[in-house]
Amino acid sequence: SQTIHQWPATLVQPVGSPLSLECTVEGTSNPNLYWYRQAAGRGLQLLFYSVGIGQISSEVPQNLSASRPQDRQFILSSKKLLLSDSGFYLCAWSVGTAGNTIYFGEGSWLTVV
Amino acid sequence: GQQVMQIPQYQHVQEGEDFTTYCNSSTTLSNIQWYKQRPGGHPVFLIQLVKSGEVKKQKRLTFQFGEAKKNSSLHITATQTTDVGTYFCAATRLHNTNAGKSTFGDGTTLTVKP
Numbered sequence: 038s039q040t041i042h043q044w045p046a047t048l049v050q051p052v053g054s055p056l057s058l059e060c061t062v063e064g065t066s067n068p069n070l071y072w073y074r075q076a077a078g079r080g081l082q083l084l085f086y087s088v089g090i091g092q093i094s095s096e097v098p099q100n101l102s103a104s105r106p107q108d109r110q111f112i113l114s115s116k117k118l119l120l121s122d123s124g125f126y127l128c129a130w131s132v133g134t135a136g137n138t139i140y141f142g143e144g145s146w147l148t149v150v
Numbered sequence: 151g152q153q154v155m156q157i158p159q160y161q162h163v164q165e166g167e168d169f170t171t172y173c174n175s176s177t178t179l180s181n182i183q184w185y186k187q188r189p190g191g192h193p194v195f196l197i198q199l200v201k202s203g204e205v206k207k208q209k210r211l212t213f214q215f216g217e218a219k220k221n222s223s224l225h226i227t228a229t230q231t232t233d234v235g236t237y238f239c240a241a242t243r244l245h246n247t248n249a250g251k252s253t254f255g256d257g258t259t260l261t262v263k264p
Contacts, residue, residue, distance in 0.1 A: 080256035081193070081238065127192055135251040136181045136242035141192040 039064035043128045043142030050149055056101075056115040058145050060128030063109065068130040070111040071139065072103055075125040087111060123149045154241045156255030164263050169226040171258035173239035182222045183240040184213060187257070193238055196224075219244070229262050236260070 043060045050056060062068050072084040083096045085103035093103050100119060104112045111128060128142040155174045163169050173182065181200045185193040197206055199215035199222060206213045212225045222241075226233055236257040243251065 078259070081254040083254075136183070136198075138183065138195045138198065139185075139193075139240065139252065140195070144192045 039130075039140065041128060041130055041140060041142040043145055045145060046143065047146040048148070050118050050147065052120055052149055053117045056113070056118050056122070056147070058113040058126055058128070058147075060111045060113075060142055061109055062111075062130045065109070065130070065132060067108060068132055070105060070109075071127075071129040071131075072111065072113045073127040073129060073141075075127060075144075077124070081127070085113070118147075118149045120149050123147055154239065154253045154255045156239055156258055158258055159256065160259050160261075162261045162263065163229050165231060166228050169229050169233070169260055170223055171237050171239075171260075172221065172223050173241065173255050174221045175241050175243075177220070178244045179219045180242045180244045182215060182242070183252070184222075184224050185238045185240060185254075186235050187238065188235040191235075196237075226260075229260070231262050231264055234260055234262050 040063045070087045073081045074084055075081050084101060085093055085095055087093050087105045090105055090108055093105060101113060101115050113126060124147060126145045126147060129139050131137045131139045153176055157172050161169055181198055183198045184196040186196055187193040197213050199213055202219050203217045204215040210227045214223045222239055224237055236259045238257045239255045240252045
């Protein structure tokens with residue numbers, strides 16, 4: 038069966054510090070991978086998605102970046118965090134075209150102080 | 151970009167009352183999905199609707215897809231405290247099924263008073 042792992046689960050980072058959130062998927066090949074952000078009590082904002090290794094599409098301009106060094110690994114990074122980067126970050130995967138089920142990881146709570 | 155409007159944003163009900171959330175699109179959809187996110191958790195897939203006028207049921211939950219495939223609803227009969235959470239729709243526009251092109255509504259947060 039397929040599983041998705043995302044870490045760390047929670048982190049508190051000072052403004053201006055770097056960020057690295059990592060996500061891996063097991064049990065499937067060539068998944069579509071996603072990073073979403075959810076501000077407290079708000080909806081899901083798609084940040085990045087990837088249909089293959091090295092293929093990253095950015096949906097929202099920001100100081101974040103994403104990389105996909107391996108087929109089932111997706112990394113969200115920042116060189117310098119802003120206060121507004123605080124939120125709940127969700128990694129997710131799907132297969133095939135849009136409209137197929139999206140499976141979310143447990144999420145990472147980021148607080149920038 | 152594709153706009154998906156979900157209403158209401160919040161709904162507070164007494165346990166036993168019914169609850170409905172609506173998802174509306176200005177464009178014809180290929181399909182629509184519904185997800186539930188419990189407080190502090192992550193969204194979990196509930197169901198997918200594909201056909202015009204489709205109705206699906208999961209116990210006390212009834213999902214409908216409009217005849218024009220532009221809107222959908224989720225109805226919960228006789229809510230229970232276990233129904234609390236945020237319900238999201240995710241819509242895929244017809245003829246635009248590239249990965250990343252599903253759009254989530256902003257969600258409806260349901261609270262249930264015992």
